[in-house]
Amino acid sequence: MLAELDTMEREALDELGAVADAAALEAYRVRWLGTNGRLRGAMDALKTVPKESKPAVGKRLNEVKAAIEAAFNARRDTAAAAPKGPPVDVTEPGLPVGEGARHVLAKTIDEIVDVLGRMGFAVADGPELEDEWHNFNALNIPDSHPARGPADNFFLGGEVAGKLLLRTQTSTVQIRAMETMKPPLKVCAIGRVYRPDAHDATHYSMFHQVEGLYVDRRVSMVDLKSTLVQFAKAFFGPEAEIRLRPSFFPFTEPSAELDMKMRVMRNGVPEWRWIELGGCGMVDPNVFKSVGIDPEEWTGFAFGLGIERVAMRKYGIGDIRLLFENDARFLRQFA
Ligand code: DAH
Numbered sequence: 001m002l003a004e005l006d007t008m009e010r011e012a013l014d015e016l017g018a019v020a021d022a023a024a025l026e027a028y029r030v031r032w033l034g035t036n037g038r039l040r041g042a043m044d045a046l047k048t049v050p051k052e053s054k055p056a057v058g059k060r061l062n063e064v065k066a067a068i069e070a071a072f073n074a075r076r077d078t079a080a081a082a083p084k085g086p087p088v089d090v091t092e093p094g095l096p097v098g099e100g101a102r103h104v105l106a107k108t109i110d111e112i113v114d115v116l117g118r119m120g121f122a123v124a125d126g127p128e129l130e131d132e133w134h135n136f137n138a139l140n141i142p143d144s145h146p147a148r149g150p151a152d153n154f155f156l157g158g159e160v161a162g163k164l165l166l167r168t169q170t171s172t173v174q175i176r177a178m179e180t181m182k183p184p185l186k187v188c189a190i191g192r193v194y195r196p197d198a199h200d201a202t203h204y205s206m207f208h209q210v211e212g213l214y215v216d217r218r219v220s221m222v223d224l225k226s227t228l229v230q231f232a233k234a235f236f237g238p239e240a241e242i243r244l245r246p247s248f249f250p251f252t253e254p255s256a257e258l259d260m261k262m263r264v265m266r267n268g269v270p271e272w273r274w275i276e277l278g279g280c281g282m283v284d285p286n287v288f289k290s291v292g293i294d295p296e297e298w299t300g301f302a303f304g305l306g307i308e309r310v311a312m313r314k315y316g317i318g319d320i321r322l323l324f325e326n327d328a329r330f331l332r333q334f335a
Contacts, residue, residue, distance in 0.1 A: 001049055001057050008042065009064045016071050025079060032068055039065050098328075101335030105208065105323055108311040109190055112210050115234040116188045119227065121212060124187040126173035128194070129156070129164055134172040138290040139251040154194050154205075166194035170211035171251060174283075174302055177213060178291040183298050184216035190307070201319040208307035215283065215293070215300035221254070224280060224301035232260050236314070243274065252281025252302055265316025275313050278305035 012032055019025050032038050042061055049057050102110070113123060126134070135141075136148055146152075147168075154166040173189035181187075189211040197203040214223065225244060232240040244256035259274045280303035285295035308320050315334055317323065322330050 001045070001053065002060055005042070005057070005060050005064050008038065009067060012038070012064075012068045013071055016068075016075055019075065022079060025076060029072065033072060039068065099335075101331070103331060104315060104317070104334035105307065105311055107334065108307055108314065109208065109210075111235060112307065112310070113188070113190060115231055116210075116212065118234070119230060120186050121188040121214075122186065124173050124177040124189045124213075126167075126170070126176040126189060126191070128167055128192055130167040130172050131164055134175045135165060135167050135169070138175040138287065139171055140284050140286040140290070141250045145250070152196065154196060167191075168195055169193055169304060170209040171302070171304055173211055174213045174251070174287070175291060178215065178288075178293060183293060183300075186214045186216075188212045199321060201321070204308070204320050204324065206324075207320070209278070210305050210307055212303045213283070213300060214302075215298055217298065219282075219299040219301055221282060221301070224282070224303070227301070228258060228280065228303065235310075236260070236262055239272075244280070247279060247281075249279050249281060251284050251287050252279070253284045255279060255281035258303065258305065262313050264313045268316075275309065277309055278303060280304070 015032075016028060019028050030037060034040070042064075046054070046058060046061060117123070132148075136145065137143070141147065153168055155162055156164045170189045170191050170193060173187075173191070177185060177187045177189070191208065192206055193209050194206050197205055199205065212227070214227070225242070228242050228244075232242045241261040243259045243261075245259065247255045247257040249255040256279070258277050258280050260277050261272050262275050264271060264273050264275065280301065283300035283302055288295040288298060288300075308323060311317065311323070312320065
């Protein structure tokens with residue numbers, strides 16, 4: 001009987017070594033460890049062993065049983081840990097992962113905020129859905145002004161008809177900043193503005209502006225111009241130049257149109273050209289009065305630039321619509 005047990009143990013372990021899959025493993029379990037399995041049979045056979053050999057055979061049988069169970073459990077655990085599904089060739093080249101990147105406008109905005117931040121401008125914010133006070137009246141644009149008509153603005157309908165509109169300029173944030181902060185203050189605001197323009201290569205009904213506002217004692221036109229010069233050089237490089245041309249805006253007096261000499265791409269060749277970027281000027285005393293700031297004590301400058309213009313000129317983009325179509329083939333060029 002002892003010799004038989006040795007043979008049985010070897011047979012069991014050899015057979016386990018040949019088990020190839022989960023079904024074979026289960027069949028093995030039934031055959032060896034099941035209620036009618038081989039081990040059970042050996043236990044029953046123990047009854048017929050002569051009394052004096054029983055202790056030795058019983059001990060050996062227990063060892064064989066323990067060995068087979070241990071080997072089976074180990075095999076089952078390895079099978080459970082093994083990956084399911086077909087084998088994977090880890091050396092095979094992978095499929096390309098479409099890598100995301102910043103949108104060219106987002107990149108331009110980051111650069112502008114970065115430069116202005118280094119110049120001491122904190123970032124201020126305001127809603128895109130505005131009331132007429134912040135978009136017009138507080139900015140010294142009276143009720144009778146032609147720019148307030150429905151043809152030039154996106155007014156909301158319904159209960160708020162004629163009261164709320166999508167802001168047409170980020171100058172609204174000047175008012176919001178001065179309503180909530182006391183001078184001296186130095187803030188910039190970046191955001192979307194909306195105008196009912198027909199879309200073409202240079203017009204879109206939504207675009208972005210960056211606004212700057214500095215209010216302190218004895219701020220002058222010199223501060224404005226030197227700030228814009230610094231901004232241009234930091235943004236476009238040390239060769240950049242600006243020029244101010246007299247103009248009119250209701251919220252600044254005097255007012256100027258801001259041109260920047262920019263390195264623009266024309267047919268793949270860089271060249272320097274004067275590009276009109278926006279407006280600027282000294283904050284009109286009426287604007288200070290509308291937010292309760294004493295114009296006898298405080299002075300300030302403000303500027304507002306179109307961000308699409310900056311981005312298009314800087315990156316040689318000829319059509320504003322390309323910026324909003326989200327065609328990855330176009331955007332990838334600037335990633
Ligand atoms: N808000 C003006 C526009 O949308 C731009 C502008 C002009 C902003 C002069 C200013 C400024 O802050 O001082 O056309």
